Amino acid sequence: MELNNEEIRRYSRHLILPEVGLAGQKKIKATRVLCIGAGGLGSPIAMYLAAAGIGKIGIVDFDTVDYSNLQRQILHTDADVGRSKAESAKETIRGINPNCEVVIHNTRISSENALDLIQPYDIVVDGTDNFPTRYLTNDACVLLKKPNVYGSIFRFEGQASVFAPHLGGPCYRCLYPEPPPPGMVPSCAEGGVLGVLPGIIGCIQATEILKLALGKGNLLIGRLLLFNALDLKFRELKLRKDPACPICREHPTIKELIDYETFCGIVPEPENTGNPDEVTVQDMKRALDHPSHNIKVIDVREPDEYEIAKVAGVPLLPLSQLNERFTELDPNQQYYLHCKAGVRSLKALNFLKQQGFKYVKSVKGGISAWSDEIDRNVPRY
Amino acid sequence: MSSVIANGQPVAAAVPCSLEVFLIAQNLLPRSVVVEHNGEAVAPSEFPQRQICAGDRLEIVKIVAGG
16 A cells, blocks of 8 residues: 555645654555445544545445535535435545545445445444444444444534444443334434534544554543533543443354344334324314314424424424423314424324323324425425 | 432432432433443443442433434
């Protein structure tokens, strides 16, 4: 692995660092990194790694760029909306450093393809946004003995660590052996995230990748670094390998990849469509258009969200207040509940049913589906 | 009721009890948190046996998945 004159000029600030030097820069160039997810975390990771001289970056993402991504996913620009994230990422990375080979995997990582995807790379970086993919990434990395550079974010807080049981540290399952029940931990789409936050956590992940490539410094192995942007504080927790870990202990019970959707309690789509507790936005429109049907529609989102977008004539009763305020409702009245995407309204429905309400339905897809299918003037957020 | 120091704040708790029982009483999912007990890492499989006492220091972090 040699550096040409252009590369020597480009990496001069690395080359004069005693910890990097020519030998280190060659190691960086020889390193192949697979970035799972080209979103909030994947953006700064891929961009800084390319700039720093990583020789090959693989990008796995099946998604397309949405307007709501641009607040933090700096790989993508306004002009990329609607394009494949992997394609857009490749263009940005090549613009930063044409010496970097970019391989795009415009596909959803799954138990069927994960081992083949990861095998050709030295380091995996987890920039995904959901539990099934995080467990899948972890398990595949443990099985293949690849370091898994972990980061995750929510609202104003982030976490980072390096999982590498083959180097003596714990894996993701040593921290979180089982996923939380579906709907218990909100996603960034539901709970929000500060635009800069993935930049900070992603840069920490990128730092660890360069250190792994160089074989220098103290890695975040056996440590969980936590960041709180509101307090602007970092703290750190010690981690240990769980002697009962199902995948990285000496005689593991998990020896191959499993079905991660099922493991995370996610019901496949076809079964989802027939949920008797759900109605469609078209049903909601009929209820609003025909007061004689005597169906009341209630918005269970939070007041801040109601201010951003609302459906005319629908009153607000936030899920967070339902516990104290459900007595304002009539248990014999027919209600349709809606939220942003249909998750919280199902929670509200279950709560009201426990309180003896008989005729409650949840609007599938929430106000987002209303905006898409009924009234485009309602902003989608 | 006695208390422990969780993430720097005093929290009333029916101690002594196991870490598992404490977490459930705090409405936390024991399989979805990372815990450091008096500066020491605790693996999830040890939560049911790990006893916590009045004044103990706990650092508790909840799982998040955003990216």
